[in-house]
Amino acid sequence: MNESIRKAREIITGYSGRPLRIMEVCGTHTHEIFRIGLRKLLPESVELISGPGCPVCVTAVGFIDEACWLALEKGCVVCTFGDLIRVPGTEMSLAGARSEGAEVRPVYSPLDAVELAKADPDRQYVFLAVGFETTTPSACLAAEQAKAAGLKNFSLLTANKTMPNAYNALVGSADAFLYPGHVNAITGNAACKKLCEEKGVSGVVAGFTASELITAMAVTINLLQKDEPFFRNCYTRVVKDEGNPQAIALMNRVMEPCDSEWRGLGNIPMSGMKLRAEYADYDARLKFNMPEIKGRPNPACRCGDVLQGKCKPSDCKVFGKVCTPLHPVGACMVSDEGACAAYYQYSE
Amino acid sequence: MSNNTVNLAHGAGGKQTSELIEKVFKAHFDSPEFTADDAAVLPAVDGKLAMTTDGFIVSPWEFNGGNIGKLSICGTVNDLSCMGAKPLYMTCAFVIEEGFPLDKLEEIAAAMEKTAAEVGVKIVAGDTKVAGKGQCDGVFITTTGVGRIMEKAHTSGSLAKPGDAVIVTGDVGRHGCTILLARGEYGIESDVDTDCAPLWHTVESMYEVTDDIHVIRDATRGGVGTVLYEIAGQSNIGIRIKREDIPVDERVKGVCGMLGLEPLYLACEGRLVIFAPADKAEALVAKLREGKYSANAAIIGTVTAENAGKVVMETEIGTQTLLPQPKGELLPRIC
Numbered sequence: 001m002n003e004s005i006r007k008a009r010e011i012i013t014g015y016s017g018r019p020l021r022i023m024e025v026c027g028t029h030t031h032e033i034f035r036i037g038l039r040k041l042l043p044e045s046v047e048l049i050s051g052p053g054c055p056v057c058v059t060a061v062g063f064i065d066e067a068c069w070l071a072l073e074k075g076c077v078v079c080t081f082g083d084l085i086r087v088p089g090t091e092m093s094l095a096g097a098r099s100e101g102a103e104v105r106p107v108y109s110p111l112d113a114v115e116l117a118k119a120d121p122d123r124q125y126v127f128l129a130v131g132f133e134t135t136t137p138s139a140c141l142a143a144e145q146a147k148a149a150g151l152k153n154f155s156l157l158t159a160n161k162t163m164p165n166a167y168n169a170l171v172g173s174a175d176a177f178l179y180p181g182h183v184n185a186i187t188g189n190a191a192c193k194k195l196c197e198e199k200g201v202s203g204v205v206a207g208f209t210a211s212e213l214i215t216a217m218a219v220t221i222n223l224l225q226k227d228e229p230f231f232r233n234c235y236t237r238v239v240k241d242e243g244n245p246q247a248i249a250l251m252n253r254v255m256e257p258c259d260s261e262w263r264g265l266g267n268i269p270m271s272g273m274k275l276r277a278e279y280a281d282y283d284a285r286l287k288f289n290m291p292e293i294k295g296r297p298n299p300a301c302r303c304g305d306v307l308q309g310k311c312k313p314s315d316c317k318v319f320g321k322v323c324t325p326l327h328p329v330g331a332c333m334v335s336d337e338g339a340c341a342a343y344y345q346y347s348e
Numbered sequence: 349m350s351n352n353t354v355n356l357a358h359g360a361g362g363k364q365t366s367e368l369i370e371k372v373f374k375a376h377f378d379s380p381e382f383t384a385d386d387a388a389v390l391p392a393v394d395g396k397l398a399m400t401t402d403g404f405i406v407s408p409w410e411f412n413g414g415n416i417g418k419l420s421i422c423g424t425v426n427d428l429s430c431m432g433a434k435p436l437y438m439t440c441a442f443v444i445e446e447g448f449p450l451d452k453l454e455e456i457a458a459a460m461e462k463t464a465a466e467v468g469v470k471i472v473a474g475d476t477k478v479a480g481k482g483q484c485d486g487v488f489i490t491t492t493g494v495g496r497i498m499e500k501a502h503t504s505g506s507l508a509k510p511g512d513a514v515i516v517t518g519d520v521g522r523h524g525c526t527i528l529l530a531r532g533e534y535g536i537e538s539d540v541d542t543d544c545a546p547l548w549h550t551v552e553s554m555y556e557v558t559d560d561i562h563v564i565r566d567a568t569r570g571g572v573g574t575v576l577y578e579i580a581g582q583s584n585i586g587i588r589i590k591r592e593d594i595p596v597d598e599r600v601k602g603v604c605g606m607l608g609l610e611p612l613y614l615a616c617e618g619r620l621v622i623f624a625p626a627d628k629a630e631a632l633v634a635k636l637r638e639g640k641y642s643a644n645a646a647i648i649g650t651v652t653a654e655n656a657g658k659v660v661m662e663t664e665i666g667t668q669t670l671l672p673q674p675k676g677e678l679l680p681r682i683c
Contacts, residue, residue: 001592001666009665028608037667108533208605210664325675336608345672348658 005211008218012041015221019045022220023173023309025163026180027054027337028208034346036210038217046221049173049309050339052166052265053180055131056083057307057331057338060261061295063130063159064089066285070126070157071102074288077120079113080128082106083335086328090296110142110156117146117154126284129158133186136160136273137247140254143275143282155284158274161260164191165271167201169262173309176220177203181212181235188243189233196231207235254279263297263331264304303330306339313340320344354448359478368476372450376457377471381437388472390437393496398433400424401492409456409486411530413541414617416489417456421463422546422617424493426566429551430620432501435469435493442474443488446481456487467548469493500559507562508583512651513629515622517550517642518543519595520572524614525603536606540599545618545641554622557635563623566616573612574674575621576659583623586655589671590662593648613674623651 001009024030030050033039039048052058064087070076071094078094085094085104098104107113110127117125129139139156146154163183170177179192184205195201202224206216216234223230233239251273260272275283284290297304301323302316313319313332323329325341332338336345357364374382381388402423409416420440428435440460444453464471522543529538547566554561563583567575572594580587596604596611604611618641624632629647636645652660659671 001664005665031608035669036663036665037669038665040667040669041665109535112533214665346670348670 002211005214008214009041011218011222012046012214013043015043015046017045017225019047020221020224021047021049021174021309022176022178022217023049023051023170024178024206025051025053026178026182027057027335028182029178029180029206029213030054030339030342031337032208032213034342036213038213050306050342051170051177051309052262052307053132054332054335054337054339055135055161056087056335057303058161058262058264059084059087059130059159059331060263061088061090061297062261062293063157063295064093065091065293065295066290067094067126067128067157068092068097068102069290069293070284070288071097071104072100074124076124076126076284076288077103077105077116078126078128079105079107079116081130084128084130086334087331088298088329110139111145114142114145114151114154117151118149121153123153125154127154127156129156129160132161132163132180132183133251134182136255137186137250140250143254143279144250146282147279155282155287156275157284158255159260160255160273161262162257162271162273163187165268166262166265167191167195169265169268169271170308171199171201175202175224177201178216178220179203179205181205181207181239184233184235184239184243186244186247189231189239189241193231196229200229202229203231205233205235205239207237264307298329301330303332303340306332313343316340320347352450354444354446354450354453354478356446356478356480359444359476365476369474372453372457373474373476376454376461377474379470379472381470381472383473388437388439390472393436395499396497398428398431398495398497399493400427401490402427403488403490405485405488406527407485408530411542412526412539414544415456415459416487417459418463419544419617420489420491421460421469422544423568424491425463425467425469425546425548426618428493428495429548430503430564430566431495431497432503432551432555432564433495433497434552435467435495435548437470437472438464438491438493439473440471441490442476443484444476444478445484445486446478448487453487463546467546498555500555501561503561503564505563505565505579505582508579508585508623508651509562510585510651510653511626512562512623513626513647514576514587514589514649514651515624515629515633515636515645515647516567516572516595517547517620517622517636517645518618519597519600519644520567520616520619521600521604521611521614522597523617524571525600527615529603534607536603538599538603540597540603543616543618547618547620547641550620550636550639550642553635553639554632557631558624558628560628561622561624563621565621567619567621568617569615570674571611571613571615572619572621573610573659573671576671577674579621579623580657580659584656586652586657587649587659588652588662589649589659591664593646595644595646612671626650
């Protein structure tokens with residue numbers, strides 16, 4: 001153990017002030033915090049809440065229903081990041097649709113889906129575009145490439161989300177946020193600084209190694225004791241104030257902000273991204289005249305409360321009993337980055 | 349082109365089959381015991397025998413540091429070695445996809461010959477089938493091996509005891525990482541190469557230090573983490589390991605960091621996990637570090653009576669967490 005980790009440990013374990021609520025927004029943070037056992041160092045007065053930063057977890061039930069509709073009713077080949085396949089929809093997951101004859105192809109990148117479409121011009125390929133500022137640029141690139149190639153058999157079903165307005169919706173649910181380093185690497189820090197200046201929301205940008213995470217936690221606890229709003233970038237190795245201008249420009253060329261439905265949080269105004277009008281031919285909802293599809297979450301599942309820090313995964317009645325990583329009832333149990341899956345895997 | 353690739357006639361049992369066997373396999377596997385008859389005839393062997401079989405379908409069949417031929421010998425040699433058995437004879441069965449290049453098949457046979465020769469195991473019989481285009485992917489190989497168990501060797505997954513040290517013979521997860529990158533699906537460039545190696549001499553060298561070795565297991569599919577859980581279950585003991593003591597190649601660390609993978613669950617094809625009494629551990633590691641395939645061997649943990657069936661990790665920040673159970677959704681076709 002090096003000196004900086006030892007020092008951070010002392011700050012965290014030695015804290016004896018007022019009760020603090022800190023929210024790690026990012027799903028990768030949730031997973032890493034469990035992996036390194038950071039929660040075990042926290043004194044009782046510090047509560048760590050897992051926020052809505054796992055893209056699979058916040059994807060609304062209705063989106064899965066839309067994807068199943070495209071696959072089963074329209075015969076589209078649905079290309080998706082693997083995690084989404086097991087997320088339950090209202091009636092079924094994409095895995096369920098597959099067992100009814102739908103073709104569902106896991107891909108690692110939206111660009112793979114473009115290549116699949118090129119190689120098989122007689123069938124329609126739809127990529128399920130989910131994720132935050134970290135993955136949205138690659139979906140935009142796929143749309144640009146498909147348009148440049150004049151592809152007629154490729155489109156996107158979008159549910160891309162952006163963080164800044166989600167923070168607004170979460171104001172008051174924690175004393176400070178651990179901001180997702182990967183997202184800030186793209187967006188830069190302006191939105192977080194603005195939140196601090198205008199709304200008094202405190203937060204620290206955190207990296208992902210054990211040393212980076214424990215340092216960010218110690219800095220947060222230290223600064224919270226001063227009782228004034230703060231913003232700190234503890235991931236300067238990767239995150240620059242201006243972010244990644246090329247990625248931002250790409251996103252703005254292809255997509256524009258829209259309202260977006262978040263599992264658990266409901267509709268958050270202007271917290272999503274959709275394809276611009278110039279890309280209408282690549283928007284699966286328009287291309288296939290999709291009717292409005294409203295999802296109905298399983299009422300027994302408390303993923304929504306978990307995502308807002310209103311309850312712990314273990315407070316949910318189905319957690320670990322009928323809801324397990326092999327048979328997930330809610331989205332938070334599907335992805336490794338989901339709070340429920342992390343609680344389950346590391347529970348002793 | 350058809351002269352340079354395998355076609356269905358090569359598998360039909362006629363003249364072309366004989367030619368394929370003569371030119372490719374016999375040319376490489378020739379030994380007095382290599383049979384032209386229906387079965388190899390072998391001399392009697394004193395003592396107990398170990399026998400094992402393994403199928404190999406890795407994709408891609410060629411990767412940085414090896415190919416499916418080398419892998420197919422190492423896999424079976426290592427399984428025998430883990431039982432304390434000196435590998436003596438092997439057989440191999442090929443399923444080759446129509447259209448597979450003959451020169452590549454020769455490369456595979458040459459790698460098998462070289463690897464087998466290194467540990468002194470003889471290939472004594474083989475079989476060749478050709479599958480139609482698309483019915484298999486390139487080439488699949490099944491090898492079977494027989495070895496003679498050293499009298500002094502008594503190892504089994506059920507013999508780990510509280511107080512034992514847990515040793516790995518080298519950095520973990522390199523084979524899995526190599527295959528992952530060779531598949532080209534992540535767009536990550538790295539020169540990481542497989543750890544694939546035949547480990548009989550590695551095992552033999554440990555018995556120069558002590559006969560008191562409780563468990564030897566090769567960490568293949570599922571990696572070292574899966575082996576630890578297997579042994580914890582079979583021996584009904586707990587295992588405590590320390591993150592900082594687990595050797596991981598810097599390149600593998602980098603890839604795992606990017607993709608969110610746990611190196612302990614990435615496959616190895618040339619690494620052993622050993623459980624031996626703590627007072628023998630330092631000497632074993634010192635001996636291992638002299639070996640060609642175990643230069644960065646390390647003690648990574650200890651066996652405990654408490655937490656039976658579980659693997660507890662001491663983390664980088666000094667806390668203890670459970671190593672999550674292996675999930676079984678491994679990367680496709682790594683071996």
